[in-house]
Amino acid sequence: MKTQRRSTIKKLFASVAGAIGLGASAKAAAPEPQKEVGEVLMNEDKPLFSEFTKFNNMVFVAGKGAHFEGDITAHTNHVLDELEKALKKAGSSMDKVLKVSVFLHDLNDYKAMNEAYRGRFGDKPPCRTTVAVYGGVPGASLVEIDCIAYV
Numbered sequence: 001m002k003t004q005r006r007s008t009i010k011k012l013f014a015s016v017a018g019a020i021g022l023g024a025s026a027k028a029a030a031p032e033p034q035k036e037v038g039e040v041l042m043n044e045d046k047p048l049f050s051e052f053t054k055f056n057n058m059v060f061v062a063g064k065g066a067h068f069e070g071d072i073t074a075h076t077n078h079v080l081d082e083l084e085k086a087l088k089k090a091g092s093s094m095d096k097v098l099k100v101s102v103f104l105h106d107l108n109d110y111k112a113m114n115e116a117y118r119g120r121f122g123d124k125p126p127c128r129t130t131v132a133v134y135g136g137v138p139g140a141s142l143v144e145i146d147c148i149a150y151v
Contacts (some may be wrong), residue, residue, distance in 0.1 A: 065141030072109040076116035107132035
């Protein structure tokens, strides 16, 4: 009984040690995170912020709006097209988006925005947060969308 318990304890310790790398003869060092921001594409029309910023293998795309007359479907389609253009400039794509934030002028537009949004990010859509903005989206857009993707 005592021998069986020791054997079980040894097996348990060996599996835990192997899982955390104690049994490996050489352990690969984790790469150090990049300390400086990589490529930054400044928005020529709005010099207050960047169109996107790259850090390591991540790309952060600034919020896009639609600043013309139209309904939520037209605005959402336009914003998603602009987001896709920025992602391509950054060397990414809609399929590589991990997180999306949607800001609506009016929560009543949620259903129509979803219809325009559906399918734009491939068959595995990113996680998303959608909120209605008190006071409306800047620039009279009915929707603003930003995202985080990988390259």
